[in-house]
C-alpha cells in the first residue's frame with residue numbers, strides 16, 4: 001500500500017452535507033491542500049446539479065487547494081484527478097483491464113461508470129479563491145440504474161466488476177498518493193504530458209460519439225482533447241471544439 005503523500009492534510013467526517021461544501025468552509029483557514037472524506041453525505045451532488053448517491057462503503061471525497069494560475073489552468077486538474085483515479089484503481093485491483101477515462105472526467109470500468117469528478121471553485125475573473133475536486137467512487141455498491149437518467153452510462157461498482165473489496169480509507173490513500181505524483185508532473189511540465197496520458201486511456205477515441213449541452217447536440221468522431229481540455233469532434237460541418245457537455249456513446 002502507498003504512503004500518505006507529504007504536504008497533504010486529511011480531514012475525515014462521519015457525516016456532512018457535501019464534502020464540496022465542507023471544502024468551501026475550510027478553504028479560508030487552510031495552510032496547504034487537504035483531502036476531505038465523509039462516511040456519509042446528506043446532500044451529495046454530481047455534475048449539472050444532479051444528486052449523487054453514495055451508499056455505505058463508497059468513497060466520497062474532495063481535495064481542496066488554493067492553486068496558483070488562472071481559473072482555466074486550475075480546471076485542467078480534472079484530468080489530473082482522472083489519471084490519479086485510474087492509477088488508484090490499478091493499485092487497488094492489480095489490473096488496468098476494462099478501465100477507461102470518459103471525457104470530461106468519468107472513470108469507466110467494463111463500460112460502466114465507476115467514478116465521477118466534480119470541480120467547484122470560488123473567486124472571480126483572474127483570481128481563484130479555492131479549487132475543490134469532488135470525487136465519488138462506487139467501491140462497494142453502484143447506485144440503482146433507475147436513479148440514472150435515460151441514455152447515461154450504467155453505474156457499476158468495483159466490487160461487482162472485479163470482486164475486489166477495498167475500503168474508502170484504503171482507496172483514498174492510493175488516490176492521494178497517485179494524485180500527488182500527477183500534480184507534481186502538472187506543476188513541473190504543464191498540461192502536455194497529462195493530456196497525452198489521458199488520451200492514452202480515453203474511452204471511444206476515434207469513434208463516433210454525441211456531445212449534448214442543455215441547448216445543443218453535436219455528433220462526430222472523437223478526434224482528440226486539445227491543449228485547453230476541450231473535446232474535439234470531427235463533424236459533417238468540420239472540426240468542432242466543445243468546452244463542456246455530456247457525452248453519449
Ligand SMILES: O=C(O)CCCC[C@@H]1SC[C@@H]2NC(=O)N[C@@H]21
Nearest residue numbers: 018044045046047061116134136
Ligand atoms: O459524475 C458526477 O456527476 C460527479 C460526481 C461527484 C460526486 C462527489 S462525492 C464527493 C463530492 N461531494 C459531492 O457532493 N460530490 C462529489
